[in-house]
Amino acid sequence: MAFKWSAVLTRSRHNLLNHLCQQYIGTSGAAKNGDFADIVISGGGMVGAAMACALANNSCLQDKRIILLEAGKDTGEFVVPDQFSNRTCALNPATVRLLSSFGSWQEIEGMRCFSALRMQVWESCADSMITFNNSDMSEPLAYIVENDVILAAIMRALKNVKNQVEIRYETNATAFNLPGRGDSEEAKMPYVKLNLNDGSVLKTKLLIGADGTNSAVRKASGFHTINRHYDQSAVVATLMLGEGLSNTTAWQRFLPTGPIALLPISDTMSSLVWSTTKEHAKNLQELSPESFVDAVNDALWHEREKNEIAGKLLDGFKNVLNNIVPADSDGVRQLPPTVIDVVDKSRASFPLALTHASQYVRPRVALIGDAAHRIHPLAGQGVNLGFSDVACLNDMLTKAVSSGADPGALTHLLQYETERQRQNVPVMLTIDGLQRLYGTEFTPVVVARSLGLHAVHSLPFLKKFIMERASV
Ligand SMILES: Cc1cc2nc3c(=O)[nH]c(=O)nc-3n(C[C@H](O)[C@H](O)[C@H](O)COP(=O)(O)OP(=O)(O)OC[C@H]3O[C@@H](n4cnc5c(N)ncnc54)[C@H](O)[C@@H]3O)c2cc1C
Numbered sequence: 001m002a003f004k005w006s007a008v009l010t011r012s013r014h015n016l017l018n019h020l021c022q023q024y025i026g027t028s029g030a031a032k033n034g035d036f037a038d039i040v041i042s043g044g045g046m047v048g049a050a051m052a053c054a055l056a057n058n059s060c061l062q063d064k065r066i067i068l069l070e071a072g073k074d075t076g077e078f079v080v081p082d083q084f085s086n087r088t089c090a091l092n093p094a095t096v097r098l099l100s101s102f103g104s105w106q107e108i109e110g111m112r113c114f115s116a117l118r119m120q121v122w123e124s125c126a127d128s129m130i131t132f133n134n135s136d137m138s139e140p141l142a143y144i145v146e147n148d149v150i151l152a153a154i155m156r157a158l159k160n161v162k163n164q165v166e167i168r169y170e171t172n173a174t175a176f177n178l179p180g181r182g183d184s185e186e187a188k189m190p191y192v193k194l195n196l197n198d199g200s201v202l203k204t205k206l207l208i209g210a211d212g213t214n215s216a217v218r219k220a221s222g223f224h225t226i227n228r229h230y231d232q233s234a235v236v237a238t239l240m241l242g243e244g245l246s247n248t249t250a251w252q253r254f255l256p257t258g259p260i261a262l263l264p265i266s267d268t269m270s271s272l273v274w275s276t277t278k279e280h281a282k283n284l285q286e287l288s289p290e291s292f293v294d295a296v297n298d299a300l301w302h303e304r305e306k307n308e309i310a311g312k313l314l315d316g317f318k319n320v321l322n323n324i325v326p327a328d329s330d331g332v333r334q335l336p337p338t339v340i341d342v343v344d345k346s347r348a349s350f351p352l353a354l355t356h357a358s359q360y361v362r363p364r365v366a367l368i369g370d371a372a373h374r375i376h377p378l379a380g381q382g383v384n385l386g387f388s389d390v391a392c393l394n395d396m397l398t399k400a401v402s403s404g405a406d407p408g409a410l411t412h413l414l415q416y417e418t419e420r421q422r423q424n425v426p427v428m429l430t431i432d433g434l435q436r437l438y439g440t441e442f443t444p445v446v447v448a449r450s451l452g453l454h455a456v457h458s459l460p461f462l463k464k465f466i467m468e469r470a471s472v
Contacts, residue, residue: 034193034201037067037166039397039407041208042173042194042217044070046089046147047369047386048210049154050098054394056161057102060401066165067202071211074169078152080111086236086346088271089150090116090142090250090263090380095387099153103160107153108145114265115140116250120334121453123254124304125441126311128450129333142250142380144263144271150383172197176207176220179363190406192364206408207365208393210386213355215371221362228354230435232258233281234377235274236350238265238343239296251336252378253300254438259378260299262337270337272296273377281349289342300336307446352376354432356425360417364408366393373424379431385424392419 039055041048052068055061091099099105117140122129132141158165177193192207209217218225239262241247247268252261258275265271274284274296284295355374360367369386393416400412437449 034203036065036191037202037204038064039066039206039208040192040194040202040204041066041068041210043209043211043215043369043371044068044072044167044169045210045212045369046150046154046383047390048208049151049158050104050387051208051210051368051390051393052165052167053102053104053154053158053161054098054390055397056158056163056165058394058398060398061407062163064401064407066163067204068165068167069171069173069196070167070169071172072169074167078148078155080149083343084112084238084265084269084271084346085146085148086238086271086343086348087147088144088263088265089147089383090144091150092142092381092384093139094391095384096143098387098391099150103157104150104153107156108143108149111149111153113143113145113149115248116142116144116264117248119250119252120336121252121254122333123438123449123453124302125256125307125446126450127306128453130453131332131334144250144265146265170197172211173202173216173220176217178207178221178365190364190408192408204408205364205406206397209365209367209371210369211371213353213370213374215367217365218357218367218371221359221365221367223357223359223362223367226354226356226358228432230275230352230354230376231278232275232352233278233349234352235272235276235281235284236346236348237272237274237292238346239270239272239293239339240341240343241268241270242338242340245337247337249334251300253336255299255304256439256441258435259438260296261378261380262300262339263380269343270339274299275352275376275378278351285347285349289344292342292347293339296339296342300339307441307443309443309447313447313450354428356428360389360420361410361413363410363413366413366416368393372420373428375428375431376435378435379427381427381431385427388423389416389420392416 041051044052048068052066055066096105099108118131118133119141120129120131134141173194174197175195179189179192191203191205194202194204194207196202207217209215211217247264247266247270250261250263252259257277257280260274262270262272276284284292287295353374354376357367357372360372368389370382372389373385375382396412396416397407400407400409405412437445
């Protein structure tokens, strides 16, 4: 292979590396053999954009060329609209730490977010309930932020980084050549080759799939997935509340058809996430605004027929526990707010399913976010898990590159997979278990869950353990 030192010496370190890779990867120039990037992220949603931002701020990767491919259009400079978006996420402290590390949290605070200081969860079949709050209510349990604001804040921080990531909108791969897959010569090469929809070719040492639940990267990699269709949809909407009291509680009531949750987004407004059967979700969307508001209030307030056996056993259990552990004044049941209106055109619904890729990595490929795992929104953990993937993969790439290894080397990617599956799988199983547990009115199950919920509510160490697990 012809190698011209004179041409190379004038290049920056960045270009030198690219040139070396081009020389190694192809011999007849970029047009024919394709452009080269050290790392390509496919998917610029909240998780893919956060990955790009974390890598751009990683001093060990300053010389690396990073490209972010996003199939959607560039929506331009984001201006916070007066009207709240109907898509929100409850962000936990670990996410706030990650976003703060590259300046996105500060951007969010400058735009719009709201604190949830307390959470109350109860059910319609029995009188059990649980509350969560930090003892002095000084630190929020979670921040409720619109998805558009989260993404815009990450993109703003990304544009402020010196080591700019190249963002290509309306771009996606139409074909993937992955090392180790197939018998072609390219399958033996130390890179991933992507054919893009604009007709160009892009080669990379590491392809990160952040392209959501229908991930093309996951499908091309041939990863086996575990799927469960809940036969449910989540109806979202922006609600206006009646009371003038402070709106700092996140409410969730389990109904036999699924949980209804209200997340505070302002002093007088909350974001609704109501998981229910597909038919009911369709009906809810078709109701007049007045009837929809009635249906929401009914779901939050209406006293349904309680399970008598569970009620009696729960009363006995409460007496026993009260003699051992004194009742906690913070844990008193509060009444949910009354909804007075729904913001025009804010209703929408999303099908719910569980998807988990048995593997997150293969040589030169790693999955993050919903591309690797999609969960039921009942615990508000989906994007938080995705952001934790970002933090972990960034750490692993730091270790790989600082030890002189290639960013796509399988050894470090496997460490990422092990560490993330160790955290994600128990969370997914717990959430799926809760969905099943509260999806039945079968007496033994109602008794077990009522006693279990009350035990956790009454035992501070158990509650603290759960809160700590949900915030990492
Ligand atoms: C009703 C509801 C409520 C929720 N509430 C919460 C909550 O409170 N807290 C929480 O943590 N999570 C919550 N979630 C989950 C959260 O919304 C998801 O986990 C999160 O959106 C996943 O982000 P992502 O970036 O991985 O994927 P996505 O948001 O799906 O982004 C994928 C991106 O990739 C792009 N793309 C797709 N295909 C390609 C391709 N081939 N090439 C290039 N780009 C591509 C897409 O355009 C998109 O921009 C909720 C989910 C639902 C449905």
